[in-house]
Amino acid sequence: MSNDTDEVFVGVDVGASRTKVAILDAAANLIGYDVRKSGTDFAGTADLCMEASLDMAAVSRNKIQYCVSTGYGRKNVAFSRETKTEISCHARGCYHYFPMAMTIIDIGGQDNKVIKLDDQGRRINFKMNRKCAAGTGAFLEEMSARLDIPLEEMDALARQSTEMVELGSYCTVFSGTEVLEKIRQGKKVPDIVKGLFFSVIKRVLEMDSLTDRVAMTGGVVEHNPYLVDMVREITSRDILVPEHPQLTGAVGAALFAREAAAAEMIRDE
Amino acid sequence: MTEEKKVTRKKIEATEVCKKIMADHFYEMDEAVRTRSKKIAWCTSVGPAELLRGMGFLVYFPENHGAMLGATRMATDLIPYANALGYSPDICSYLTCDIGSYLQKKTPLKMAYNIESVPRPDVLVYNTNQCRDVQDWFAWYSRELNVPLVGVHTHRDIGDIGPTQIKDIAVQIEDLVPQLEQVSGGKFDMDRFKEAVGYSRRTSELWRACLETAAAVPSPWTFFDATIHMGPAVVARGTREGMEYYELLLPELEQRIRDGVAAVEGERHRLYWEGMPIWGKLRPLSEQFYSLKACVVASTYCNSWIFDQLDPAKPFESMAVAYTELFIVRDEPFKEKYIADCLEKFKFDGIVFHDAKTCPNNSNNRYGMPERIAKNLGIPVLTINGDLCDLRCYSEEQAKTNIEAFIEQLEET
Numbered sequence: 186m187s188n189d190t191d192e193v194f195v196g197v198d199v200g201a202s203r204t205k206v207a208i209l210d211a212a213a214n215l216i217g218y219d220v221r222k223s224g225t226d227f228a229g230t231a232d233l234c235m236e237a238s239l240d241m242a243a244v245s246r247n248k249i250q251y252c253v254s255t256g257y258g259r260k261n262v263a264f265s266r267e268t269k270t271e272i273s274c275h276a277r278g279c280y281h282y283f284p285m286a287m288t289i290i291d292i293g294g295q296d297n298k299v300i301k302l303d304d305q306g307r308r309i310n311f312k313m314n315r316k317c318a319a320g321t322g323a324f325l326e327e328m329s330a331r332l333d334i335p336l337e338e339m340d341a342l343a344r345q346s347t348e349m350v351e352l353g354s355y356c357t358v359f360s361g362t363e364v365l366e367k368i369r370q371g372k373k374v375p376d377i378v379k380g381l382f383f384s385v386i387k388r389v390l391e392m393d394s395l396t397d398r399v400a401m402t403g404g405v406v407e408h409n410p411y412l413v414d415m416v417r418e419i420t421s422r423d424i425l426v427p428e429h430p431q432l433t434g435a436v437g438a439a440l441f442a443r444e445a446a447a448a449e450m451i452r453d454e
Numbered sequence: 455m456t457e458e459k460k461v462t463r464k465k466i467e468a469t470e471v472c473k474k475i476m477a478d479h480f481y482e483m484d485e486a487v488r489t490r491s492k493k494i495a496w497c498t499s500v501g502p503a504e505l506l507r508g509m510g511f512l513v514y515f516p517e518n519h520g521a522m523l524g525a526t527r528m529a530t531d532l533i534p535y536a537n538a539l540g541y542s543p544d545i546c547s548y549l550t551c552d553i554g555s556y557l558q559k560k561t562p563l564k565m566a567y568n569i570e571s572v573p574r575p576d577v578l579v580y581n582t583n584q585c586r587d588v589q590d591w592f593a594w595y596s597r598e599l600n601v602p603l604v605g606v607h608t609h610r611d612i613g614d615i616g617p618t619q620i621k622d623i624a625v626q627i628e629d630l631v632p633q634l635e636q637v638s639g640g641k642f643d644m645d646r647f648k649e650a651v652g653y654s655r656r657t658s659e660l661w662r663a664c665l666e667t668a669a670a671v672p673s674p675w676t677f678f679d680a681t682i683h684m685g686p687a688v689v690a691r692g693t694r695e696g697m698e699y700y701e702l703l704l705p706e707l708e709q710r711i712r713d714g715v716a717a718v719e720g721e722r723h724r725l726y727w728e729g730m731p732i733w734g735k736l737r738p739l740s741e742q743f744y745s746l747k748a749c750v751v752a753s754t755y756c757n758s759w760i761f762d763q764l765d766p767a768k769p770f771e772s773m774a775v776a777y778t779e780l781f782i783v784r785d786e787p788f789k790e791k792y793i794a795d796c797l798e799k800f801k802f803d804g805i806v807f808h809d810a811k812t813c814p815n816n817s818n819n820r821y822g823m824p825e826r827i828a829k830n831l832g833i834p835v836l837t838i839n840g841d842l843c844d845l846r847c848y849s850e851e852q853a854k855t856n857i858e859a860f861i862e863q864l865e866e867t
């Protein structure tokens with residue numbers, strides 16, 4: 186446990202949908218974090234998240250040695266010293282938990298990423314989804330509104346499915362129409378929800394091949410762990426998931442902050 | 455640190471001359487239309503321009519107009535007018551924005567040169583070596599303006615080019631002569647034709663040499679500069695003025711090398727751009743690469759105006775070779791070998807593939823090439839989604855993040 190004399194390293198991940206902050210101590214233990222809706226005031230949300238994370242870590246602001254921001258709103262974080270893309274930060278965060286060659290599948294609120302790392306954690310390749318929201322958290326949010334089901338109940342519903350309904354379209358709008366058609370046909374809601382999960386998985390798996398071990402991260406994975414079970418089944422692979430999949434980018438940013446602070450110290454000596 | 459910085463760069467002095475050549479090109483045609491002093495031929499970018507020059511036509515290139523519509527960001531608003539006529543948003547956005555521009559009577563020529571409209575054609579001449587869209591594009595104008603349409607149909611997706619193909623294309627080009635004579639009202643002049651082929655050949659050699667100056671480390675210019683300076687090679691192909699422009703530009707670039715002038719200050723990464731430019735975003739992209747200390751040193755696009763097989767001694771046959779051996783006409787193994795040779799010459803660290811939504815012909819990422827190249831050449835690749843003109847197909851934020859992440863990846867290695 187940390188105390189007020191320890192220095193800390195902060196990663197702020199301002200995603201299009203959620204803002205996440207992770208605070209690491211000198212030994213890279215996660216000692217504080219927070220997640221909240223990014224909203225429209227990125228800087229304000231980042232600040233609130235930071236305060237909450239510092240409270241959790243029980244450290245004061247002046248103990249922050251270095252802060253790196255990432256994500257869609259990375260350039261809006263006034264108190265960060267450096268920015269890094271979410272691709273680098275997810276890779277870094279994931280490798281921290283699983284130091285091995287792997288394919289990372291990140292399912293975020295607004296985009297998906299497939300990142301390949303070698304056994305040294307170096308990036309070999311990465312891909313982000315194309316312009317469309319199909320297969321991202323935004324797709325599930327849109328569908329939960331269409332079906333009038335709270336987002337947080339989707340995971341439990343999908344688990345109740347006995348006969349999954351397959352949806353064919355690429356497009357979020359067309360999928361919406363397809364879903365209405367399935368309801369009209371009398372299909373059961375859990376079967377449709379599982380079909381929606383399957384459609385997210387299909388969109389992600391078509392982005393790239395899976396090589397080495399596979400890890401899944403991101404908010405959608407955190408809140409819908411059944412997705413991971415489905416990927417396990419579909420791919421017949423064991424899937425690694427870090428403890429807080431939604432925080433992977435923020436943890437990665439904090440790890441970069443820790444490295445940058447160390448480099449700075451060496452330079453200053 | 456990957457923050458973008460304010461960009462200040464040493465200007466290329468020849469730019470003013472480049473601008474003047476472009477302006478004169480349009481003024482000359484505008485004047486000819488008004489005074490009916492010369493006939494105008496519209497020609498596709500890699501169509502038989504030398505033949506047209508040899509026959510006394512002034513040559514206008516609608517693709518250049520498309521690029522201007524893209525660069526001025528007028529295209530995105532004009533494309534829907536062509537869509538409404540049944541020309542899909544999925545087909546060439548040069549075609550759709552140009553037709554939209556005609557329908558709406560809006561052209562960037564007005565703002566740039568105070569010219570009301572593009573020059574009315576007397577004949578429309580295409581070569582399908584690049585795509586079928588050019589034929590459909592010109593066919594629309596042919597119907598609309600009741601103007602004759604003639605063209606060359608090139609074999610596509612070919613590996614080795616054989617005598618059958620060359621003979622066929624050479625005959626097709628030669629067959630254009632009587633049709634064009636009917637329009638021009640004059641006799642075909644072989645000497646003038648050969649002269650135009652000679653100018654094109656020399657222009658190509660000089661243009662190649664200009665592009666190859668980017669092999670220097672640091673590079674004296676970037677792909678983004680070259681997209682501007684290729685203007686004369688496109689619109690003044692087959693003329694003395696076109697050739698002379700590169701006699702001016704080449705020594706300047708060579709001098710920049712000697713003086714150690716870097717197009718990208720502190721150049722750390724060198725990249726290859728595969729695919730069409732994103733015309734409406736050239737500046738922000740150029741500035742982003744600059745701020746990341748990455749220089750785009752070579753591209754398939756700018757190389758596409760090298761026709762060094764042209765030979766005034768064998769004008770028809772050499773035109774057939776030059777316009778068939780282009781990258782866009784060739785099969786995947788040829789293209790991959792071509793990029794490998796460029797790697798050898800320009801020593802880049804990565805390739806950016808631009809998947810242009812409306813131009814499958816210039817989007818070479820769609821049949822697994824990036825993956826094969828990454829594996830065979832051992833360099834990382836990135837694909838960004840966008841378009842040449844239709845900015846509705848481009849997510850700037852996503853492209854920027856992808857590019858930034860790609861540079862971070864290069865920094866890790």
Ligand code: SF4
Nearest residue numbers: 546584585587813815
């Ligand atoms: S090659 Fe592409 S950009 Fe050029 S005219 Fe054809 S479709 Fe349009």
